[in-house]
Every structure is written in structure tokens, then in C-alpha cells.
Amino acid sequence: MKGIEVKNISKSFKDTQALRNVTLTFEAEKIYGLLGRNGAGKSTLLNIISNRKYPNEGYVSVDGVPSAENDEALRKMFLINEMNLYPESMKVKDAFKVTKTFYPSFDEANALKLSEMFELNIKKKIKSLSTGYQSIFRNILALSVNVPYVFFDEPVLGLDAYHRDLFYRLLIEKYSEEPFTAVISTHLIEEVANVIEEVIIIKKGEILKNQSRDSILENSCTVSGTISQVDSYVASLPAKAEVIGSDVIGGLKSVYICGDDGARLPEGLERSPIDLQKLFIQLTSM
Amino acid sequence: MKKILKYQCFDLAKALVVYYLVILLIISLAVIGMNVAGGTERSGLGFSSEFFCLIVGLCMFREYFYLFMQNGVSRKKIFAGACMCLVILSAVMSAMDVLALYILEALPAANVSYMTISSTLYSGYVNNAGPVLRLLVELVISFLVMYVFFVVGYLISICFYRSPKPGKIGIAVGLPLLVVGGMPVLMVAFPEVFARLMSFFLFIMGYSDTSSGNPFIGMVTLIVLSLVITGLSYRAVKGAQI
Numbered sequence: 001m002k003g004i005e006v007k008n009i010s011k012s013f014k015d016t017q018a019l020r021n022v023t024l025t026f027e028a029e030k031i032y033g034l035l036g037r038n039g040a041g042k043s044t045l046l047n048i049i050s051n052r053k054y055p056n057e058g059y060v061s062v063d064g065v066p067s068a069e070n071d072e073a074l075r076k077m078f079l080i081n082e083m084n085l086y087p088e089s090m091k092v093k094d095a096f097k098v099t100k101t102f103y104p105s106f107d108e109a110n111a112l113k114l115s116e117m118f119e120l121n122i123k124k125k126i127k128s129l130s131t132g133y134q135s136i137f138r139n140i141l142a143l144s145v146n147v148p149y150v151f152f153d154e155p156v157l158g159l160d161a162y163h164r165d166l167f168y169r170l171l172i173e174k175y176s177e178e179p180f181t182a183v184i185s186t187h188l189i190e191e192v193a194n195v196i197e198e199v200i201i202i203k204k205g206e207i208l209k210n211q212s213r214d215s216i217l218e219n220s221c222t223v224s225g226t227i228s229q230v231d232s233y234v235a236s237l238p239a240k241a242e243v244i245g246s247d248v249i250g251g252l253k254s255v256y257i258c259g260d261d262g263a264r265l266p267e268g269l270e271r272s273p274i275d276l277q278k279l280f281i282q283l284t285s286m
Numbered sequence: 287m288k289k290i291l292k293y294q295c296f297d298l299a300k301a302l303v304v305y306y307l308v309i310l311l312i313i314s315l316a317v318i319g320m321n322v323a324g325g326t327e328r329s330g331l332g333f334s335s336e337f338f339c340l341i342v343g344l345c346m347f348r349e350y351f352y353l354f355m356q357n358g359v360s361r362k363k364i365f366a367g368a369c370m371c372l373v374i375l376s377a378v379m380s381a382m383d384v385l386a387l388y389i390l391e392a393l394p395a396a397n398v399s400y401m402t403i404s405s406t407l408y409s410g411y412v413n414n415a416g417p418v419l420r421l422l423v424e425l426v427i428s429f430l431v432m433y434v435f436f437v438v439g440y441l442i443s444i445c446f447y448r449s450p451k452p453g454k455i456g457i458a459v460g461l462p463l464l465v466v467g468g469m470p471v472l473m474v475a476f477p478e479v480f481a482r483l484m485s486f487f488l489f490i491m492g493y494s495d496t497s498s499g500n501p502f503i504g505m506v507t508l509i510v511l512s513l514v515i516t517g518l519s520y521r522a523v524k525g526a527q528i
Contacts, residue, residue, distance in 0.1 A: 052355055052528040074358035085356035085528070087349050101289050102357035 002028040002063055004049060004077075004149055004181070009058035011044055011205075018044040019055070019205040028148065029179035031171075033196035033213070033276075035189060037284050041205040042185040043081060046151045050079040062149070075103065078145045080138035081153035088127035092137055095126060096144075105146035114140045114170065118163060131158035139167055143174055152184045156191070164188070168195050193276040203284050213276065220244075220279050221262055224254040225269040233269055245282030256282045290359060290367030294350060295374055298342060302375065305338050306382060313390070313400065335383050336403065336435045342375070343439020347523075348447055355528055365523040369516060372436040380428035387424065403431045407491065410498025423501045430508035437515045444522040 004026040011019040019041045026032060036042045047053040049060050051067060051074055060067045067073035086095045092115070100106040115122050118136045120129075129137060135157045142150050156164045172195060175182065186192050199216050201209040209216060223230060230253040234243055241260040246253060256278065262271040274282075346368065354364045383402045390400045405412060405424060412420045446457045473480045488494075492503030 047528065050358075051360065054525075054527060069360040069362060071358070071360045071363055074360060077358060079356075083528070085352035087353060098293070098353070099357060101293065102354075102359065 004067075005061045005064075006045070006049065007058050007061070009045070009048055009055045009060070011041075011048060011053065011055050017205055019048070022058070022202075022205070022207055024200060024207055024210050026149065026181055026183060027198075028181055030181055030198055031175060031196050032181070032183045032198045032200055033189075033192050034183055034185040034200050034202065035280055036185075036202035038187075040202045040284075042202055043153055044205075045202070046079055046081065046153050046183070046185060050074070050077050050151060052079070076147050077149045077151065078103070078142055078147050079151040079153065080142045080155065081151075082135075082157055084126060084134060084138070086126050089125055091123060091125050092120060092129075093122040095137070095141070096122070099141055099145065103145050103147060106141075107144045107146055111140050111144040114143060117166065117170075132160065132163065135159055136163060136167075143170055146178070147180070149181045150183070152182065152186075154186060155184060156186065156188060164191060168192070171195065189277040189280050190275070199276065201280060201283055208283055216258075216279070217273065217276065219261065220256070220258045220274045221260060222254050222256055222272045222274050222278075223260075223262075223265070223269055224252060224272070226251055227253045229266070229268055230255055233266060236264070244279070245285065258283075287363055287367060287370075290350075290354060290363060291370050291374075294346070294367060294371040298346070298371065298375060301342065302378065305335075309334070309386070313386070317393075333401070333403065335379055336431060339376070339379065339432045339435035340439040343372070343436040343441075344443045345439075347440060347443040351447070351523075351526060352528065361523050361526065365520050368440065368523075369437075369519075372433060372440065376429050376432040376436060379432050380425055383428050384421070384424045402428055407504070408499045408501045411501055414498065426505055427501055427508070430505060430512060433512050434508055434515065437512060437519060441515055441519045441522065444519060444526060448522060448526055 006022055006024050006026075009019050009022045010017070022041075022045060034042050034045070044053065048055050049067070051069065054068070062070075062073040062076055065073050067077070086098070090098070096106070096108050096111045100108050112122065114120075118133075118140065120133055120136050120140065126134065126137060135155060136159065139152070139155050142152055142155070156167060159167065168191065171182065174180075184192055184196060193213070196213055199209060199211065199213050200207060223233060225233075227248065230246075234255055234257075237243070237257065237260060242258045243255050244258055245256040248254075256274055258279075265271050350368065351364060354367075359367075383400075386400045387402055387405055402424065408423060408427065412423055415423065442457065442461065446454055449457060469480075472483075488499075490503070490507045492500030492507075494500075494503075
């Protein structure tokens with residue numbers, strides 16, 4: 001089976017339960033958005049998948065093979081996060097060479113080309129780079145490593161709007177040339193919404209949603225109207241529909257609904273699409 | 287595996303070259319100084335190699351662990367690579383130290399001697415042994431002692447990395463205090479305990495029945511010690527997380 005399978009993963013740190021029985025699959029050649037509030041367990045999940053942390057329970061398999069302490073499986077993955085694991089005194093160009101040593105598929109020429117595009121000085125030591133350029137350095141590694149599964153944990157941390165846009169464009173370009181599985185964990189949902197195909201929303205260590213972006217957005221909506229009309233509509237919703245939040249301004253009420261196609265919407269109520277960020281806020285604020 | 291080993295060996299070779307250049311400089315200055323001033327000097331400079339091994343061992347876990355984990359290497363490979371690198375470094379350093387010992391002995395103008403652990407600990411034995419046996423004992427004892435120092439440093443650094451903050455403080459403060467302060471205190475306050483510890487140390491190093499000591503018993507002890515500390519290090523590395 002192609003893809004990464006995460007099965008019944010639980011992880012706790014002292015008295016904090018970071019992940020609770022998480023089961024999900026990252027299919028091959030898809031772009032995932034791993035969304036969650038601070039401390040939701042996104043980074044812990046990615047660290048466990050990439051063998052940096054051990055789970056208390058459960059296992060991860062890559063292409064059907066358990067990945068823990070398995071060099072062959074680990075070579076198919078690359079995780080970048082806000083933590084720089086390269087020696088601080090190492091220069092950027094040397095880091096490219098070292099990565100090439102361990103990942104023979106690493107495209108050094110592409111890394112140099114991207115460095116020029118991002119105006120990253122490859123002669124500089126990694127520790128002397130600003131927060132934004134450290135993110136750029138890691139993103140360049142991830143975009144040049146050419147492995148089937150790449151995890152981007154907060155890839156745009158400290159990046160200005162121009163560099164964020166450039167990163168997303170390069171990611172899509174790379175994906176369209178040679179598809180791979182990209183998992184992007186970020187707080188900037190609006191920006192990433194048009195890049196991702198699949199959405200995984202995690203809250204307090206549990207998976208709330210795991211479906212395609214299009215289906216999640218098609219089946220979610222905002223219904224607005226007078227309070228009484230909206231309340232009676234909500235009461236008539238089928239069991240599969242779920243009200244995930246509401247706002248009241250004056251005599252008007254808006255409810256955010258998942259799993260409702262709006263086919264039985266009475267007159268006087270307005271149905272409007274909900275964007276991913278709004279959906280995320282409503283889902284994770286409860 | 288080859289890649290990990292190659293990277294570490296090349297990286298540590300720089301430190302090794304600097305270390306031996308410094309040693310060469312000190313020896314040269316000592317030889318010139320003693321020739322000008324007259325007299326002879328028995329130098330314990332060779333012992334500094336063991337401290338160099340300890341320091342390198344202390345420094346080499348975290349940086350390589352991070353780098354290799356970032357680049358998809360498993361802990362068992364990281365550990366195996368580190369051990370092989372330490373074995374190679376121990377072999378190179380023991381050869382260098384023994385070479386320094388022999389060169390300084392052979393040079394007529396060199397009135398400075400270069401002492402190593404083996405030449406000091408088993409001086410009675412090596413002085414009476416044939417040249418081949420002497421060389422063998424010098425090399426093997428030096429190699430094993432250096433490996434033990436390396437791996438002790440490595441184990442301490444893993445324990446330090448894995449410990450919570452109070453444990454880190456305990457290791458950082460406690461260990462130097464124990465070595466620098468603990469031993470003299472033990473020697474003065476509890477001379478009997480210290481004497482027993484010393485006689486136990488001498489016993490396991492082969493000083494039970496001969497005045498010159500038996501280096502082969504010392505070798506067995508050092509091999510056992512190396513295996514035990516390496517085993518403990520493996521367990522510690524296996525549990526390390528980022």
C-alpha cells in the first residue's frame with residue numbers, strides 16, 4: 001500500500017495528552033493541510049511520523065512498512081520544522097552538500113537556483129540567518145529533497161508576503177512537475193486554502209475532520225436570517241448535519257453548519273459558502 | 287552507515303589535527319627549552335590525549351544526533367556510526383601517542399619523554415618485554431583506554447541530553463565536583479576507603495601478584511568496561527527523542 005498510515009497513535013508529555021488514538025492516512029501524491037490551534041498536537045504528530053519522537057501507543061507505516069527505526073522507510077520522508085537540526089556553525093551551501101550525502105535524490109542545482117530566487121546567501125552560516133531566512137533555508141531543502149513524503153511544519157514562519165507567495169508558487173510548481181505527498185502544518189489557513197487538496201483538522205490531540213477541501217467546503221455553509229427562522233431551520237436539520245457555531249448581531253443570527261447541502265432552505269434565509277478559515281475557527285473554538 | 291562514519295570522521299579529524307599540532311608545538315618548545323636550560327623532563331603530556339577523548343565524547347552526541355535525525359537516519363545507525371568512529375579515532379590516537387613515545391625515546395637530543403597511560407601503568411612490564419610485545423601492549427592498552435574515555439564522554443553527553451533540567455544541572459555540576467573535589471575529600475576523610483578503591487583498581491588492572499603488573503588482565507578489564515559502557519550508551523541512544 002502506498003502512503004503513510006498512522007494507526008492508533010497516542011502520546012503524552014507528563015500530564016498533557018498531546019495525541020489521543022489518532023488514526024489517519026496520508027495518501028501518495030496529495031497535498032494535505034494539517035490544521036490545528038497552538039498545542040493541538042500537529043508538531044507532535046509530524047515528529048512521531050518522522051521517528052523523532054516515540055508514541056506511547058500505536059504505530060506508523062510507510063508504504064506498508066513500519067517506519068520506526070527503519071532507515072529505508074525514513075529515507076522516504078523529510079520533515080522541516082521551526083527547529084534547526086543542522087549544526088549552527090554550518091554554512092548553507094555545506095548543509096546542501098550534507099543533505100545530498102544522505103538523500104542522493106536531493107537536487108543541489110535546484111537548491112542553488114531557489115537560493116537565488118529567495119536571495120538566500122549560501123555562504124552564510126545557518127545561525128546567522130534571520131528567522132525568515134532560516135525558514136527559507138529549510139523550505140529550499142524540502143523543495144529540493146525529492147522524496148515521496150515531505151512534511152512542512154510552519155514553513156512560512158517569519159516570511160514576508162512576497163516570500164510566502166513565492167514559496168506557495170514553487171510548491172505547486174514542484175508538485176505539478178513531480179507529484180509527491182506534501183503535508184503542510186500552518187496557522188495561515190487563508191493562504192494555504194488554495195494550495196491544499198485534503199484537510200485534516202486536529203483539536204486537543206484528536207482528529208476532528210479528515211476529508212478533501214472541496215467536500216468539506218461544499219458541505220459546509222453559513223445560514224443567516226432572523227433568530228426565530230434560523231432556530232427553526234436548525235431544529236429541522238437531519239441528524240448528519242452539525243451546527244458548529246453561531247453569531248448573533250441584533251435580531252439576526254448566523255449559524256455555521258457542516259453536512260448540509262441547503263436543499264430544504266426556506267425562503268427568508270440566506271445560505272452562503274463558508275471559507276476554510278471560518279470553518280476552522282468555528283470547529284476549533286468550541 | 288558509511289556516510290555517517292565518513293561525515294563524523296572527517297569532522298572530528300579537524301579537531302584531532304589541531305590537537306596534535308598543539309602537542310607537537312609543546313613538545314618542540316619543551317625539547318628546545320630543556321636543551322637550552324639543561325636537564326631532563328618526564329612529561330605527562332600523553333595523558334592529555336585521554337582528556338581530549340573525554341571532551342570529544344562529551345561533545346559529539348547532540349550535534350550529530352540532530353543532523354542525522356533530520357536526514358532520515360535511525361538511532362541504531364547513529365549509534366553504530368558513533369561507535370565505529372570512536373574505534374577509528376582511538377586507533378589513530380593510540381598509534382600517534384605510541385609513535386610520539388618512540389620518537390622521543392629515539393631522538394638523542396630529546397631530553398623530554400612522552401608518557402602514555404600504558405608506558406606509565408605497566409612501565410615495569412614494557413621495559414622488560416621484547417620490542418614487538420612492548421609495541422603491542424602499548425598500542426592495545428592505549429587504544430582501549432582511549433576508547434573507554436571516548437565512550438564515557440559519549441554516555442555522559444547522552445545522559446545529559448536526556449535528563450530534565452535538574453538532572454542536567456546535576457550532571458554539569460556534580461560530575462566535575464565529584465572528580466575534582468570528591469576524590470581528594472575521599473582521600474583525606476576516608477583514607478581506608480580510598481586505599482581499598484585504589485587496590486581494587488590496581489587489582490582489576492592486573493596488579494594482584496606481580497610488581498610490574500599484568501597488562502593482559504588490564505586489557506580484559508578495559509574490554510569488559512568498554513562493552514558495558516557501550517551497551518549502556520546504546521540503551522540511552524535508543525530512547526533519545528527530539
